[in-house]
Amino acid sequence: xxxxxxxxxxxxxxxxxxxxxxxxxxxxxxxxxxxxxxxxxxxxxxxxxxxxxxxxxxxxxxxxxxxxxxxxxxxxxxxxxxxxxxxxxxxxxxxxxxxxxxxxxxxxxxxxxxxxxxxxxxxxxxxxxxxxxxxxxxxxxxxxxxxxxxxxxxxxxxxxxxxxxxxxxxxxxxxxxxxxxxxxxxxxxxxxxxxxxxxxxxxxxxx
Amino acid sequence: xxxxxxxxxxxxxxxxxxxxxxxxxxxxxxxxxxxxxxxxxxxxxxxxxxxxxxxxxxxxxxxxxxxxxxxxxxxxxxxxxxxxxxxxxxxxxxxxxxxxxxxxxxxxxxxxxxxxxxxxxxxxxxxxxxxxxxxxxxxxxxxxxxxxxxxxxxxxxxxxxxxxxxxxxxxxxxxxxxxxxxxxxxxxxxxxxxxxxxxxxxxxxxx
Amino acid sequence: xxxxxxxxxxxxxxxxxxxxxxxxxxxxxxxxxxxxxxxxxxxxxxxxxxxxxxxxxxxxxxxxxxxxxxxxxxxxxxxxxxxxxxxxxxxxxxxxxxxxxxxxxxxxxxxxxxxxxxxxxxxxxxxxxxxxxxxxxxxxxxxxxxxxxxxxxxxxxxxxxxxxxxxxxxxxxxxxxxxxxxxxxxxxxxxxxxxxxxxxxxxxxxx
Amino acid sequence: xxxxxxxxxxxxxxxxxxxxxxxxxxxxxxxxxxxxxxxxxxxxxxxxxxxxxxxxxxxxxxxxxxxxxxxxxxxxxxxxxxxxxxxxxxxxxxxxxxxxxxxxxxxxxxxxxxxxxxxxxxxxxxxxxxxxxxxxxxxxxxxxxxxxxxxxxxxxxxxxxxxxxxxxxxxxxxxxxxxxxxxxxxxxxxxxxxxxxxxxxxxxxxx
DNA sequence: TATGAATGAGCTTTCATTCAT
DNA sequence: TATGAATGAAAGCTCATTCAT
Numbered sequence: 001x002x003x004x005x006x007x008x009x010x011x012x013x014x015x016x017x018x019x020x021x022x023x024x025x026x027x028x029x030x031x032x033x034x035x036x037x038x039x040x041x042x043x044x045x046x047x048x049x050x051x052x053x054x055x056x057x058x059x060x061x062x063x064x065x066x067x068x069x070x071x072x073x074x075x076x077x078x079x080x081x082x083x084x085x086x087x088x089x090x091x092x093x094x095x096x097x098x099x100x101x102x103x104x105x106x107x108x109x110x111x112x113x114x115x116x117x118x119x120x121x122x123x124x125x126x127x128x129x130x131x132x133x134x135x136x137x138x139x140x141x142x143x144x145x146x147x148x149x150x151x152x153x154x155x156x157x158x159x160x161x162x163x164x165x166x167x168x169x170x171x172x173x174x175x176x177x178x179x180x181x182x183x184x185x186x187x188x189x190x191x192x193x194x195x196x197x198x199x200x201x202x203x204x205x206x207x
Numbered sequence: 208x209x210x211x212x213x214x215x216x217x218x219x220x221x222x223x224x225x226x227x228x229x230x231x232x233x234x235x236x237x238x239x240x241x242x243x244x245x246x247x248x249x250x251x252x253x254x255x256x257x258x259x260x261x262x263x264x265x266x267x268x269x270x271x272x273x274x275x276x277x278x279x280x281x282x283x284x285x286x287x288x289x290x291x292x293x294x295x296x297x298x299x300x301x302x303x304x305x306x307x308x309x310x311x312x313x314x315x316x317x318x319x320x321x322x323x324x325x326x327x328x329x330x331x332x333x334x335x336x337x338x339x340x341x342x343x344x345x346x347x348x349x350x351x352x353x354x355x356x357x358x359x360x361x362x363x364x365x366x367x368x369x370x371x372x373x374x375x376x377x378x379x380x381x382x383x384x385x386x387x388x389x390x391x392x393x394x395x396x397x398x399x400x401x402x403x404x405x406x407x408x409x410x411x412x413x414x
Numbered sequence: 415x416x417x418x419x420x421x422x423x424x425x426x427x428x429x430x431x432x433x434x435x436x437x438x439x440x441x442x443x444x445x446x447x448x449x450x451x452x453x454x455x456x457x458x459x460x461x462x463x464x465x466x467x468x469x470x471x472x473x474x475x476x477x478x479x480x481x482x483x484x485x486x487x488x489x490x491x492x493x494x495x496x497x498x499x500x501x502x503x504x505x506x507x508x509x510x511x512x513x514x515x516x517x518x519x520x521x522x523x524x525x526x527x528x529x530x531x532x533x534x535x536x537x538x539x540x541x542x543x544x545x546x547x548x549x550x551x552x553x554x555x556x557x558x559x560x561x562x563x564x565x566x567x568x569x570x571x572x573x574x575x576x577x578x579x580x581x582x583x584x585x586x587x588x589x590x591x592x593x594x595x596x597x598x599x600x601x602x603x604x605x606x607x608x609x610x611x612x613x614x615x616x617x618x619x620x621x
Numbered sequence: 622x623x624x625x626x627x628x629x630x631x632x633x634x635x636x637x638x639x640x641x642x643x644x645x646x647x648x649x650x651x652x653x654x655x656x657x658x659x660x661x662x663x664x665x666x667x668x669x670x671x672x673x674x675x676x677x678x679x680x681x682x683x684x685x686x687x688x689x690x691x692x693x694x695x696x697x698x699x700x701x702x703x704x705x706x707x708x709x710x711x712x713x714x715x716x717x718x719x720x721x722x723x724x725x726x727x728x729x730x731x732x733x734x735x736x737x738x739x740x741x742x743x744x745x746x747x748x749x750x751x752x753x754x755x756x757x758x759x760x761x762x763x764x765x766x767x768x769x770x771x772x773x774x775x776x777x778x779x780x781x782x783x784x785x786x787x788x789x790x791x792x793x794x795x796x797x798x799x800x801x802x803x804x805x806x807x808x809x810x811x812x813x814x815x816x817x818x819x820x821x822x823x824x825x826x827x828x
Numbered sequence: 829t830a831t832g833a834a835t836g837a838g839c840t841t842t843c844a845t846t847c848a849t
Numbered sequence: 850t851a852t853g854a855a856t857g858a859a860a861g862c863t864c865a866t867t868c869a870t
Contacts, residue, residue, distance in 0.1 A: 046834065203360050242842085
């Protein structure tokens with residue numbers, strides 16, 4: 001499918017992928033300009049369409065590309081032998097934040113892609129999103145020891161609340177980093193804050 | 208700022224506001240067409256730009272307009288003498304749902320606006336969103352009886368977790384609605400789900 | 415349908431019509447460039463699409479416009495009280511040649527339109543062509559005195575042969591004129607040549 | 622000129638010729654895509670332009686190629702010892718129809734080429750058409766017995782009328798075929814129609 | 829001989845916005 | 850206050866042709 005593109009020397013591949021990710025992440029599917037992409041990548045108009053038959057195929061290729069990168073890196077780092085839900089979640093959030101710092105464009109693109117509304121790609125994306133979520137949910141929750149949770153309330157809802165909490169916390173951290181001058185994240189501080197939340201959630205949700 | 212527009216007879220104001228809300232809600236900021244808005248409102252191209260100097264001003268006006276409507280109606284209905292946090296939250300959710308049923312276009316527009324990513328308006332919207340949340344948080348938490356919460360964990364963190372939970376829940380609802388074919392929200396289902404969360408949080412966080 | 419365009423001052427209308435006719439006649443539907451048309455007409459890109467919603471509508475408008483002009487002028491000049499088929503045909507060919515000399519672009523466009531193959535306009539044109547031919551055949555043959563023709567051969571075929579002959583003669587004349595330096599037609603010479611053909615056909619096909 | 626191409630093994634030559642004929646016949650000169658031709662022929666882009674320096678040369682080569690094929694086959698079959706003009710004409714029509722049935726793509730291409738209007742090739746084609754007609758006229762009229770024609774009218778004009786008639790008839794046939802959905806010519810019907818014309822012309826123009 | 833990556837001008841159409849009336 | 854004609858930049862994509870390998 002994308003064999004022509006994948007046979008390119010990887011330096012040019014990177015230039016194209018990065019230019020496209022940046023443009024799509026910034027403007028969304030519909031408003032992203034293939035003109036801008038080729039200018040940024042330093043290639044000709046025709047060449048982009050030689051590799052990807054149209055804007056849509058380019059976008060969907062990028063989605064798959066980013067997805068593989070993220071998932072690969074993530075599961076390479078996460079410790080699935082940790083059975084405690086709080087600890088695993090907390091660790092996952094930290095890893096996610098590290099990855100976002102290492103590959104900011106890639107994550108930016110992925111986040112926007114998950115919100116993308118354009119009719120042109122909505123149907124295809126939806127399928128991919130579903131797969132993404134199903135596969136990763138299952139994988140992430142694998143081996144968790146649920147017996148530690150209190151029995152008098154709904155377990156799935158507790159799990160959701162915990163997930164929500166750490167996601168919001170991560171959002172807040174990244175948002176603050178964005179506003180700060182050097183965009184620097186103080187990971188130690190973040191870890192300490194997360195510990196506070198962990199303590200509250202554990203005392204409230206564990207037996 | 209918008210005095211010229213506000214001096215119009217209200218029937219024409221309504222036609223314009225409704226046409227614009229509908230177009231922006233359906234297509235998002237960037238893809239919304241001022242052509243379509245004037246056609247739907249039955250006014251001339253020039254007139255729209257006479258009242259609002261450009262597309263952006265029109266959009267931001269609509270945001271403020273909807274915001275005022277919603278907040279005004281909301282605090283008119285909510286009972287701030289209710290001291291129990293969970294009861295007040297539960298009631299607030301009910302009121303929000305009533306309003307969504309009464310003013311569907313207005314909420315539709317507002318929901319899209321809160322997810323709007325267009326660079327052109329993102330910065331201004333972000334400021335407005337923040338204000339919106341800060342002002343309402345403070346107001347909403349006024350007079351709450353915090354003595355009912357358990358003493359062995361950090362209170363502000365519990366409140367944050369609760370807030371995070373309902374924000375995420377609301378995001379999820381909007382997101383699901385966006386993905387669903389008709390973009391329809393089943394309010395009763397939402398209310399029931401919220402009650403489940405409330406129950407878990409109450410049992411876990413109250414003494 | 416084309417009311418916006420028809421309300422323009424006629425000088426601008428003419429500029430647009432002439433530019434479009436020229437471009438379509440020269441290059442055919444598919445290859446005609448709206449860029450070229452607006453440049454030649456001295457108007458902006460957007461304006462053309464303000465008057466005609468797309469290239470196709472512009473083309474079909476031109477077809478109707480040319481058709482009306484040609485048919486109107488033709489029947490204004492042709493003498494339908496002449497009952498002799500040879501004389502009427504001969505006269506008609508002369509009138510056609512005069513008109514072609516007066517309105518060369520219009521005829522050029524019409525000829526090309528009748529051969530136009532582009533899928534985009536083929537269906538609509540076909541309907542118009544059929545109407546055009548049916549209406550004009552009937553009108554042109556009206557009142558002819560067929561009793562003068564010999565009875566031992568097929569009449570419709572004789573009529574066709576006569577029509578073919580004068581059409582080819584006219585084609586040859588116009589083609590020669592095109593090749594000649596001043597593009598001038600010597601009508602007297604043409605008339606004399608036509609008379610020679612008339613003589614042969616009359617002696618062979620009349621009783 | 623095309624020596625490089627003609628030295629190719631004939632299987633590849635055929636693949637290229639057939640692919641090109643098909644594409645040009647289907648879409649006309651301007652819209653035919655060299656991309657499509659190389660894909661269909663299974664050769665690379667560069668190779669096509671190695672053999673034929675550009676699209677135009679390829680087209681004109683095809684015209685000559687088809688012309689030679691057709692003319693060669695035609696005079697191989699036609700009986701030039703038949704002195705009667707109408708019999709020879711009638712036989713020629715039969716042979717043409719046989720050839721059209723044996724080499725449908727070749728004729729399809731040729732028919733389209735004779736109607737081709739593209740500016741890019743029009744001039745060259747026009748010259749070739751003229752040559753084609755002149756050469757064949759002379760050859761075709763060779764040895765005809767003109768004593769059978771009536772003496773009371775101008776012989777060259779009669780011959781012209783006959784030629785005009787069959788040319789127009791052929792044009793009409795091609796034109797109708799072009800308009801018809803499947804572009805199919807019913808050869809038997811054409812032959813019958815031609816016989817009718819022959820009958821009329823014979824009775825009118827012979828003594 | 830053969831490849832296919834690379835070019836960039838060209839295509840139609842839409843857009844927010846201006847301005848003379 | 851109200852009109853809508855007018856603008857021209859920008860969009861995604863295709864094209865014949867070239868050229869280093």
